[in-house]
Amino acid sequence: MKKVKVIKIDVDKCNGCRACEAICSAFHAEPKYSSTNPERSRIRVLWDPLRDIYVPVLAGEYTEAECNGRDIYTIDGKVYDECSFCRASCPSRDLFKDPDSGLPLKCDMCEEEPPLPEPLCVQWCLSDALTYEEREEEGEEEEKTDEMEIGLESLVKKHGAKAVKDTLARLAKE
Secondary structure: OEEEEEEEEOOOOOOOOOHHHHHHHHHOOOOOOOOOOHHHOOEEEEEEOOOOEEEEEEOOOEOOOOOOOOOEEEEOOEEEEOOOOOOOEOOOOOOOEOOOOOOEOOOOOOOOOOOOOOOHHHHHOOOOOEEEEEEEEOOOOOOOOOHHHHHHHHHHHHHOHHHHHHHHHHHHHO
């Protein structure tokens, strides 16, 4: 059995306050809680003007390839593309990438030691648009990929393993 952790989103309840973005970026600041920068947040509240709703989107897996769906829709004179509410960090856009390093960001459910009862974005959501759920499912427990591993994989894919190794060796000597 594996434990599955999920943040459920009810767009009908989201009022666009962005408290989830603020607490997420503060939690992931260095040092912790020292600043807020929505660009570092692993959750973004996007506004869909067509339906006049706010849509919280959690950062998902990094993908090195751009998706094939590049359709553009024009509705009532407004232009929309398929990237609007995508969770992935990819080469074609800056959403869910660290503003300083450009490395991909992914929601980590605010996991730390000791563990929090639920992610901070859920705790701070006063409109109850975000709810947290844990459940047991059949299957093997997945190996967790931490931010450093995701970042290093991204750097290796961009610059090559040798360049990353050489840089790490040089930095270790300093």
